[in-house]
Amino acid sequence: MSGGGRVPVYELMGVREVAGGLLLVPPGVAGRAADGLRLRLAARELGPGRWEAVARDPSDVLVARRRPADGGPPVLVKCPRTGEAVRSLVRERDAVAVLAAQLRPPGLRGLLPRTLDSRLGGRPPVLVQEVLPGVPGDVLLSRRPELAAALTASAFGVLDELRGAAGGSSRDARLVDGWLGHRLAVLSDRVRWCRGAEGTAGLLALRAFLRRELTGHPVEVAWTHGDFTPGNLLLRSPDPAGRSAGQPAGRPFVTGLVDWADALADGPAVVDRASFALALGRLLEGRSWGEQVVRALRTGGLHRPETGELPLSGVLLAWLWHVSANLEKSRRSARNRHWLRAVLVPVLRELAAPPARPGPATRPD
Template identity: 85%
Template sequence: MSTGSRVPVYELMGVREVAGGLLLVPPGAAGRAADELRLRLAAQELGRGRWEAVAQGFSDVLVARRRPADGGPPVLVKCPRTGEAVRALVRERDAVTVLASQLHSSGLRELLPQTVDSRLGARPPVLVQEVLPGVPGDVLLSRRPELAAAAAASAFRVLDELRGETGGSSRDGRLVDGWLGHRLAVLSDRVRWCRSAEGTAGLLALRAFLRRELTGRPVEVAWTHGDFVPGNLLFRDPADDDPLAAAGPSDDGPADDGPAVTGVVDWADAMADGPAVVDRATFALALGWLLDGRSWGEQVVTALRTGALHRPETGELPPSGALLAWLWHVSGNLEKSRRFARNRRWLREVLVPVLRELAARPAPSG
């Protein structure tokens, strides 16, 4: 999950990359004992095996890479720390199961993290998933930002294929109300400022703007990921390829030496009939933060003022798409962890500027 702050986690915390795309984070003193206990209890629950890496990250989920004692392939063990995190993992598990059952393309199904074992109702709750190959997109692009356009093209090909299998068009205003209602309620419930006069005015203006832009006209709907940031995509790093294989065109056609998508993870915010533009706009906003250090709030305010969200790697997207992606992002973060509501910098840079901009805009005439 992306936080919208400027410094990537692996630079901020001195994290080192390990095989399979995990980030090995030295445990902080505050949570070390509790996390070690979680891992010990999970090990007792799952049986003998060897822990190979532990990733703490920003969410309330402890993620470990574990190799079973029988020599089988490694797996990811996800240990939620809070009730919100348990519910997020339940949503992720169920969304992947339902989506996989609806896909005809085996290529798309191979990008999904399949569940190996689910014990989310146990104590401790645990979700075990297969390890997908590849390097997280934020890691890859921080090392090689020149690959951003090629990575975006690969990511959008996945979205096009997903839209082709699950997409359609809708004019149903009730669908729009369903997209907005719960997410706006999360902001109002979790963030005290959103219940102030200014915050309430911003939420009302946000709802009015999006209903005006999205109702009464065809809106493309499809299975949406909901947090389609580079860090939730795994890529094949072209630097790892056989140099002879990527040297140039072959008899079968031009060589594909770009960073192809090898996996898409963290489906907790997925929706079967979501607005298709959300994932494209989310990827564009995440690139703006990752490559340029521009917060999500700054980018969305700019899109509102200029009439478009534009990046050279992703093209031009409407401000309604930027607002939907922002709403998915902030509500998803707040729903997964209450820590965001206490993070003053995140509120100041990501959430508050957008609602203030909307509240200050004159109401449309007529």
């Protein structure tokens, strides 16, 4: 689409590699009048250029890779479809700007998606970002699952670098109600089942357990990504010699970290590691987040060989971040019965049911 032509549709793997982990728009969807109009209006706003690929993420955002007419490097153009999607992109843009300003080693800023143009208050709203290099971690693992441990080590190393460069971390339990209140309210507001007897009991048990655990023990507080999963991590795999850009032999190295809409400057640090562990279970073993969290509730924690032991409170926080973010970014999640039955409902049912083991539903607040 050069100002007004047809939008090309690329095969899934190619789009995910060039658009940072986004999902392909099926041809029938890409051709719909509304999306075509958004892209035409965006092209008129941004000036001459050529659309190279079109993708969409789960947050009601239409994304295109576009090459300017002057021959400059390609850019990502994000066109939100809904008010929720606009707010999500505003949060992402602002979080990246604040974090980049705090990072002392300039090299780490290159991992963040730099904003080139922001017109999120316009008609249509548009956000333009640079294209970061690398392959999404979930794509890399689908090809080379044996890299899971090395990929995790690289990912956690970047987490530690970012936190250290942004001023380190602290321990503060006073933030707990702020972490929980809004996210629990999103579940109750968006999902009717959560307002019934069983759902309400599960939410109350979840809140009671997390408040008790997080206020009764030291909590590491730091910059958190909020959706730290392999799909939001861009990497280059090791070269045939087993070494890449000075990295340890056989280890992929991180070239970018995208989707910062759920980031917090003072979030619970364990969320990112637990999110990564749950996402690995989904990618490598096909087990849903709900199935893994229910198992963690019954065993008292989550253990993966790549990530080690993770406490139950961290697993439940990561699950709460995941489900509330999905519900807040797109109302389609609340209508997705398969997702609700696989991810949300089993966890709250487990929390609401009186267990035979000592657990969150049996202890007073």
